[in-house]
Amino acid sequence: MFDVLERATRELEPPFAVVDMAALRHNATTMARRAGGKPIRVASKSVRCRTLIRTALSMPGFQGVLAYTLPEALWLAEEFEEVVVGYPTADAAALRRLAADPALASRVTLMVDSLDHLDLIEAATGRSAHPLRVCLDLDASLRLLGGRLHFGVRRSPLHEPAQALRLAQAVMSRPGLRLVGVMAYEAQIAGVGDNAPGSPVRRTAIRALQQVSRGELRRRRAEVIDAVRSIAPLEFVNGGGTGSLESTAAEDAVTELGAGSGLYGPTLFDTYRGFRPRPAAFFVQSVVRVPRPAMATVLGGGWPASGAAGPDRLPTPVWPAGLRLTRTEGAGEVQTPLTGPGAAGLRVGDRVWFRHTKAGELCERVTTLHLVDDGRIIESVPTYRGEGEVFV
Structure with missing residues (x-):
């Protein structure tokens, strides 16, 4: 492989970056198969190249973009029709731009996890002529022993169904906002390899915690979605990541996956037992x-x-x-x-x-x-x- 890549790039002066398109296509096909027929929303943070976002979206199994900032989402939404901002924003200028443009407002979905976010959006946009689309960000981490043991990243304060329902009700009570989705990213499964070199005790502990976390999140996510759907007709429920496509896709509550890193196949994914993307x-x-x-x-x-x-x-x-x-x-x-x-x-x-x-x-x-x-x-x-x- 490297002999071929070296010959193809012999006229370039380092430093430079290369993408092996055959490997990328192989990875995309494998990801779509692992997703079990559910669409994968391309995580733009893991691609950061509009040409390759287009390439991924042209392949079977991929639909929509998961952006990482609102300014990025507004830029991408000039071309792509379904853009969810994966993280909350405090960018008042970008919010005003979103509210002032009906076409962008119809394509971009904001992420929220607290009343503070709702207040900030309304303060920045005033009375928008068209409701802004919002998605609830559910914390997917595993908490044991009354919260003393935390396995996962520290993201949203929404962890329990009752918390998600209260925020959903708050969104529904505000005419300038429309609740369209729920997202939960299980980083402790999707982004932590279960076969990393080093201590076998640590590997065993990671595998055990991931197994417990999958079961706990499956039950809790279903309860959250049932509660939220009782008051809002959700368009999508997003979950997963490159490292957890199979297990997340198997959940009835999830309607789509979010992933992008697997297209490039970085070394982070060399430490998983269940799959191995080709380096691209x-x-x-x-x-x-x-x-x-x-x-x-x-x-x-x-x-x-x-x-x-x-x-x-x-x-x-x-x-x-x-x-x-x-x-x-x-x-x-x-x-x-x-x-x-x-x-x-x-x-x-x-x-x-x-x-x-x-x-x-x-x-x-x-x-x-x-x-x-x-x-x-x-x-x-x-x-x-x-x-x-x-x-x-």
């Missing part, structure tokens, strides 16, 4: 030093992923084979020394291919993605950054 996105750096035999230094490379800081957030050198980061320097802003058996044959001017830990964050580092198919670059397309857009 890479970045390339030049060797600029050989400080000693069996060591080579590339220019740059310090492109870490977000999350709790640690070695698993660092990019991984994957070609030539047999390369690894050093423990003392890791991936540096300007230089990254590499060791291992593969470093012995590297010379100044050679190139090293890396994979990112997460998906869309790679696009914050480059303005262009070079799309390779059938052994050649078929198109070079802009990322969000390449289009001059920065949303977070």
Whole structure:
């Protein structure tokens, strides 16, 4: 594979980023199959390239966009018809723009999880001539021992059916808002690998907690949806992520999935037992030093992923084979020394291919993605950054 990609990109000067389109299509097909016939809303945060969002939406099994900020959603909604903002907003200017444009208001759905959000929306927009679409964000984390044990991310304050129902009633009481959906993202399942290297005790604990969490969330999500549907005719119930497509799709209460990272297949998903996407996105750096035999230094490379800081957030050198980061320097802003058996044959001017830990964050580092198919670059397309857009 890398021989083909290397030949296709030999005229490019590093650093640059590449997407293997055959791998991306394979991943999309696999994701759609895992979703069991339920549509997947493309998580734009994990793609950050309008061309590839279009590509995903052209494939069977994908429908709609899950955006990450309201300004991004407004930009995307100029082209795409169904855009849900996956996180609450406090951007008053963007809210006013949404309220002032009937076409955008019909395409964009806001995320809320508290009365504060409802008050903020109304304060920013006044009396909109057309109701704004809103979705409730249900907390999907697992809480045990009276909340003393928390497994999952800390998102929404809505955890119990009664809490969701009260907020749904508050939305329904406001003429300027219309409740159309409920979302719950089970990050502790969708974003935590169950086969990570290291302690077998930790792996066993993760698997046990994920199993308990699946059952608890299935029951609780169904209760929430029953309660909310008793007062509002919901258009959609969104759940899941790349790592939990099968289990979330199996829930009767869920009508659609949200996922995007699996299209690129970053190293985050190398630690799952149930599936393994093909690596599709890479970045390339030049060797600029050989400080000693069996060591080579590339220019740059310090492109870490977000999350709790640690070695698993660092990019991984994957070609030539047999390369690894050093423990003392890791991936540096300007230089990254590499060791291992593969470093012995590297010379100044050679190139090293890396994979990112997460998906869309790679696009914050480059303005262009070079799309390779059938052994050649078929198109070079802009990322969000390449289009001059920065949303977070």
